[in-house]
Amino acid sequence: MTTSAQSFAISDVAALTGLSTHTLRYYERAGLMLHPIDRSSTSQRQYSEADVAWVTFLTKLRSTAMPIARVRDYVELARRGEDTSAARLELLLIHRMNVVAQVEEMTRSLAAIDFKIATYQERITV
Amino acid sequence: MTTSAQSFAISDVAALTGLSTHTLRYYERAGLMLHPIDRSSTSQRQYSEADVAWVTFLTKLRSTAMPIARVRDYVELARRGEDTSAARLELLLIHRMNVVAQVEEMTRSLAAIDFKIATYQERITV
DNA sequence: ATTTGACTTAGAGTGCACTCGAAGTCTTAT
């Protein structure tokens, strides 16, 4: 349920990001959010649109195998303010290289799998 | 076909595949080898070239996130003989779809990371 | 008024894939 003030309940964010509410709370505890999420009068989390955008980006980092601890490093830099932006850029550039390497390795493995598949298909169709 | 009968010590296979000797023994214990590896008179493992080729392919399956249990399923089919080759092909085709999906997701995430990188680079160069 | 369901916390448990330790045997090098 969204309120008129453009905030999102934890279940909304779960639905939007594909994370479970457990995982969202875990991420916050683990220091992966840029700040503690706002609470309602009944102390329920109210995610802003910016919070949702951050969680979405965070899932991109995670889906490219950035460890939780590295995400936390990034967040801690971000919390220290504008003068860490060069360090954050460097962190992202290093991660980018890792991602490219991962995609390349996957692609090489895919070629090997395709080769094996081709031998099976030969055996069946011949 | 050459019958050079070349065999490899576990340390050789480790060097060739990038796996540790611990992991190679673990894989054998976990039922990921097509058969128990031959032993020397001093009961040390002697991997054949075919064994090394299998370990190499196995690392391709693992590097594309096929779970150990799925690799074991594949191996158990292979051990049951020729009449399981259609099932093995199907298993590989399903895995192939997963790999393609993974690469696509990684590529999408990479685009998001690149977008973020671009915003940092703007901020720095401006 | 009661039930349903979402939410809260701290902390424990799970599953995966290694990874290592202990205690021992055997081979090779000095």
Added chain:
DNA sequence: ATAAGACTTCGAGTGCACTCTAAGTCAAAT
């Protein structure tokens, strides 16, 4: 002859990232 180093087995330990439990609060729905 001694030491170094590779190997063996069984089983325990590790690290990561969740994932769930228990015990409780709160608010809307029936």
